[in-house]
Amino acid sequence: MCAIEATPLIQTDRLILRRPVISDAGELCQLANDLGVAGMLSTMPYPYTPKHADEFLGRETHWREPNFAIEHREFGFMGMIGVSEKEPGRPEIGYWLGRPFWGRGYATEALRGALGWMTSDWRRKVVWAGHFSDNKASGQVLVKAGFLYTGDVVLQDCLARGQQVPTRKMVWLA
Numbered sequence: 001m002c003a004i005e006a007t008p009l010i011q012t013d014r015l016i017l018r019r020p021v022i023s024d025a026g027e028l029c030q031l032a033n034d035l036g037v038a039g040m041l042s043t044m045p046y047p048y049t050p051k052h053a054d055e056f057l058g059r060e061t062h063w064r065e066p067n068f069a070i071e072h073r074e075f076g077f078m079g080m081i082g083v084s085e086k087e088p089g090r091p092e093i094g095y096w097l098g099r100p101f102w103g104r105g106y107a108t109e110a111l112r113g114a115l116g117w118m119t120s121d122w123r124r125k126v127v128w129a130g131h132f133s134d135n136k137a138s139g140q141v142l143v144k145a146g147f148l149y150t151g152d153v154v155l156q157d158c159l160a161r162g163q164q165v166p167t168r169k170m171v172w173l174a
């Protein structure tokens with residue numbers, strides 16, 4: 001029996017999206033241990049410890065779901081981008097980059113690369129996303145990649161802040 005590679009390599013001009021591996025733990029922990037990162041995500045704990053990194057990287061779901069490490073061709077591991085499909089046929093994409101890499105168009109580049117793979121290889125025609133209302137940068141990333149606001153604002157958990165945060169829902173059509 002051969003394994004199906006659920007998270008293949010995606011290449012963009014500056015980035016490689018690949019399956020996360022246990023040797024990413026050091027950089028993952030260093031970049032994720034930042035309230036400016038964790039506080040914009042639903043389920044990332046803060047403080048982020050080496051134990052959290054090992055637990056996350058050891059999850060076997062990385063083999064089933066498209067969870068990509070974002071790697072810069074020169075600078076190495078920068079963050080993550082992944083898709084969850086809690087409701088069948090309703091893929092929702094999320095991403096983060098470590099603070100040193102913000103503001104250079106990397107998130108937009110990674111998102112466009114992941115969307116290309118989702119439509120061509122994964123055959124999805126609709127992709128959902130959401131960003132906390134106080135996260136203007138992420139809203140801009142999603143708009144640049146072609147997402148549209150649905151007009152829905154829902155309360156979503158933020159583990160790092162320990163509260164629910166208004167979240168603006170967006171949708172992308174292939």
Ligand SMILES: CC(C)(COP(=O)(O)OP(=O)(O)OC[C@H]1O[C@@H](n2cnc3c(N)ncnc32)[C@H](O)[C@@H]1OP(=O)(O)O)[C@@H](O)C(=O)NCCC(=O)NCCS
Pocket residue numbers: 036037038040041094095096097098101102103104105106107108109130131132135136137138140141144
């Ligand atoms: C949000 C995040 C992914 C952006 O990554 P990035 O690589 O800096 O994004 P890009 O450079 O591709 O684009 C950022 C855009 O937001 C804009 N922006 C940044 N701060 C902004 C603000 N306060 N208000 C409005 N726009 C802002 C930038 O100008 C840029 O748009 P432009 O190219 O039109 O000028 C990154 O900051 C991050 O990982 N943050 C923490 C985790 C997170 O928020 N994840 C997303 C959860 S929904």
